[in-house]
Amino acid sequence: MNPFEQLSVYFQFPFVRYALIVGVLIALCSSLLGVTLVLKRFSFIGDGLSHVAFGAMAVAAVAGLTNQMIVVLPVTVLAAVLLLQSGSKAKLKGDAAVAMISVSALAIGYLLMNLFPTSSNVAADVCTTLFGSTSILTLSSWEVWLSVGLSVLVVAIFVLFYNKIFAVTFDETYAKATGTKTDLYNLLIAVVIAVVIVLAMNLVGSLLISALIIFPALSAMRIFKNFLAVTVFSAAVSVLAAGVGILLSILFSTPVGPSVVGIDLVVFGICWAIGAITGRRKKA
Amino acid sequence: MAQIIATDLVVGYQTPLTPPLDFCIDKGEYWVIIGQNGSGKTTTLKTLLGLIKPYGGSLTMGGGLDKTKLGYLPQQTEVQRDFPASVYEVVLSGCLSKMGLRPFYNKTERQLARDNISKLGLSDLAKRPYRELSGGQQQRVLLARALCATDSLLVLDEPVAGLDPATTDEMYRLVKGLNQEGVTIVMISHDVDQALADCTHVLKLGKETFVGTVEQYEESRTKEEADHESV
Ligand SMILES: Nc1ncnc2c1ncn2[C@@H]1O[C@H](COP(=O)(O)OP(=O)(O)OP(=O)(O)O)[C@@H](O)[C@H]1O
Ligand SMILES: [Mg+2]
Numbered sequence: 001m002n003p004f005e006q007l008s009v010y011f012q013f014p015f016v017r018y019a020l021i022v023g024v025l026i027a028l029c030s031s032l033l034g035v036t037l038v039l040k041r042f043s044f045i046g047d048g049l050s051h052v053a054f055g056a057m058a059v060a061a062v063a064g065l066t067n068q069m070i071v072v073l074p075v076t077v078l079a080a081v082l083l084l085q086s087g088s089k090a091k092l093k094g095d096a097a098v099a100m101i102s103v104s105a106l107a108i109g110y111l112l113m114n115l116f117p118t119s120s121n122v123a124a125d126v127c128t129t130l131f132g133s134t135s136i137l138t139l140s141s142w143e144v145w146l147s148v149g150l151s152v153l154v155v156a157i158f159v160l161f162y163n164k165i166f167a168v169t170f171d172e173t174y175a176k177a178t179g180t181k182t183d184l185y186n187l188l189i190a191v192v193i194a195v196v197i198v199l200a201m202n203l204v205g206s207l208l209i210s211a212l213i214i215f216p217a218l219s220a221m222r223i224f225k226n227f228l229a230v231t232v233f234s235a236a237v238s239v240l241a242a243g244v245g246i247l248l249s250i251l252f253s254t255p256v257g258p259s260v261v262g263i264d265l266v267v268f269g270i271c272w273a274i275g276a277i278t279g280r281r282k283k284a
Numbered sequence: 285m286a287q288i289i290a291t292d293l294v295v296g297y298q299t300p301l302t303p304p305l306d307f308c309i310d311k312g313e314y315w316v317i318i319g320q321n322g323s324g325k326t327t328t329l330k331t332l333l334g335l336i337k338p339y340g341g342s343l344t345m346g347g348g349l350d351k352t353k354l355g356y357l358p359q360q361t362e363v364q365r366d367f368p369a370s371v372y373e374v375v376l377s378g379c380l381s382k383m384g385l386r387p388f389y390n391k392t393e394r395q396l397a398r399d400n401i402s403k404l405g406l407s408d409l410a411k412r413p414y415r416e417l418s419g420g421q422q423q424r425v426l427l428a429r430a431l432c433a434t435d436s437l438l439v440l441d442e443p444v445a446g447l448d449p450a451t452t453d454e455m456y457r458l459v460k461g462l463n464q465e466g467v468t469i470v471m472i473s474h475d476v477d478q479a480l481a482d483c484t485h486v487l488k489l490g491k492e493t494f495v496g497t498v499e500q501y502e503e504s505r506t507k508e509e510a511d512h513e514s515v
C-alpha cells in the first residue's frame with residue numbers, strides 16, 4: 001500500500017479526521033498569539049501556564065473527572081490573570097513568580113498522580129500529559145466541539161482586536177497615554193493565551209506547548225519585517241507543520257506532539273537560513 | 285476654553301521634583317516647557333498624560349478634551365530592537381484612538397496616515413521596517429504617528445532631538461502650522477530661543493520655576509539680567 005492509500009484508509013476513522021481538524025485549528029490559534037507573546041517578552045508566562053495546566057490536569061485526573069477541561073480551563077485562566085497582575089504590580093518580580101508557580105504546579109501534579117494512581121501505569125499517564133503522545137487521537141466528541149468552538153473564538157478575537165493588539169504590543173506607553181485601555185487588552189491577551197495553552201495540551205502536551213507557540217513566530221520574524229506579514233506567515237507555517245506532523249505521526253506511528261514540533265523546528269532552520277542569506281546579500 | 289487645569293500640582297516619583305504649580309492650558313495655546321536636564325520636564329508631561337499619578341495637587345481635563353483626542357511624541361520609546369513593523373504600520377497605529385470599538389481602520393484614517401507620512405518626507409520609507417531606520421528617521425515616524433492621533437492637543441517631548449537642521453526647521457514650521465489651525469501644543473524644548481519665538485506660554489522648571497505667558501517670561505528675564513548687572 002502506498003502512503004496515500006494508507007492515509008485514505010486511516011481517514012475513514014472519524015477520530016483521525018477530528019485529530020487533524022482540531023490539531024490544525026490549535027496550531028493556528030497558538031501561532032497567532034505567538035507573535036505577541038514573543039514580542040511582549042511574555043514567553044515565560046506561556047511556559048509557566050503550561051505547567052499550571054499540567055498540575056490542574058493531574059488534579060482533575062485524580063478526582064476522577066471524565067471532563068477534565070472543566071477544571072483545567074478556569075484554573076489556567078485564573079493563573080494567567082494572577083501572573084499578569086503580579087508581573088506588573090507586586091514587589092515580587094514577574095519571572096520569579098512565574099517560576100515559583102510553575103514549578104510548584106509541576107511538582108504537585110506529579111506527586112498527586114503518584115499518590116493516587118488512576119491507572120496501573122503512572123509513568124505512561126505522566127508522559128501523555130507532558131508530551132501529549134496520543135491525546136489528540138482520543139478526544140471525545142464533546143472535546144472536539146469545545147476545541148473547535150474555542151479555536152474559532154480565539155481566531156475571531158485576534159482578528160477583531162488585531163490593530164489594538166499591535167498598538168499595545170508595539171508601544172504600550174503611547175497607547176496608554178492616548179486613551180487605549182492597555183490593562184484591559186493585556187488581560188484579554190493573557191486570558192486568550194491561557195485558553196490556547198489548554199487547547200494545545202491536547203496536541204503536544206504541556207512540555208512542548210511553548211515550542212508550538214513560539215517557533216512559528218520566530219521563523220516568520222527571520223524572514224519578514226512587518227507585523228502583518230509576520231502574523232500571516234507564522235499562521236501558515238504553523239498550520240502546515242501541524243498538518244504534516246499529524247499525518248506523519250499517523251503513517252509512522254510516532255508521537256504526535258514531538259512530530260509537529262519537529263517539523264516546526266525544521267521550518268525554523270530553513271527560515272533562519274533564508275534570513276541569513278538575504279540579510280547578507282543586502283549588506284553586500 | 286480650559287483643556288488642562290492644574291491646581292497645586294506637584295510632580296515627582298518618590299520625592300517631589302517641582303513646587304506646587306497652578307496653571308491652566310487653554311485651547312489654541314502653545315506652551316513650552318524648559319529647564320535643565322533632570323528638572324522634571326518629562327515627568328511633568330507624563331503626569332499631564334496620566335501615565336504617572338500627580339505627587340500632589342490635582343489635574344483635570346476639560347473643554348471636551350479626553351485622552352483619545354491627543355497626540356504624543358515620547359522622548360524615548362521602548363520599542364524592541366527586533367520588532368517587525370513597517371513605517372506605515374507604526375504611523376497608522378496613531379489613528380487607533382479615533383477608532384473606538386470599531387475593529388479596523390477606515391479609508392479616511394488610512395489616507396490620514398499616508399498624508400502624514402508624506403508631510404514628514406517619509407514616503408520613500410513607508411514600507412521599510414521601522415527598526416532599520418536611523419534615529420532621526422524614527423523620530424519623524426513617531427511624530428507622524430502623533431499627528432495622526434491629534435485633534436485638539438499635541439504633546440511633544442523634545443521633538444527636534446536628533447533631527448538635522450533642515451528637518452528641525454520643518455518640524456517647528458509644522459507645529460506652528462498646527463497651532464494656527466487651532467491645535468493646542470505642549471512641547472518640551474532645549475532650544476529656548478527658537479521655542480520662545482513661536483510659543484504663547486512658558487513653564488520653566490528647575491531651581492527657579494516660572495509659569496506664565498511668554499511676554500511675562502521675557503520681562504522677568506530682562507529684570508533678572510538687570511539685577512545681575514546692578515550687583
Ligand atoms: N521612573 C523613574 N523613577 C524614579 N525617578 C525617576 C524616574 N524617571 C526619572 N526620574 C528622575 O526624575 C528626575 C526628572 O526626570 P525627567 O525625565 O523628568 O527630567 P527631564 O527634565 O525630562 O530631563 P531631560 O532634559 O534630560 O529629558 C530625574 O532626576 C530622574 O532621575
Ligand atoms: Mg526629558
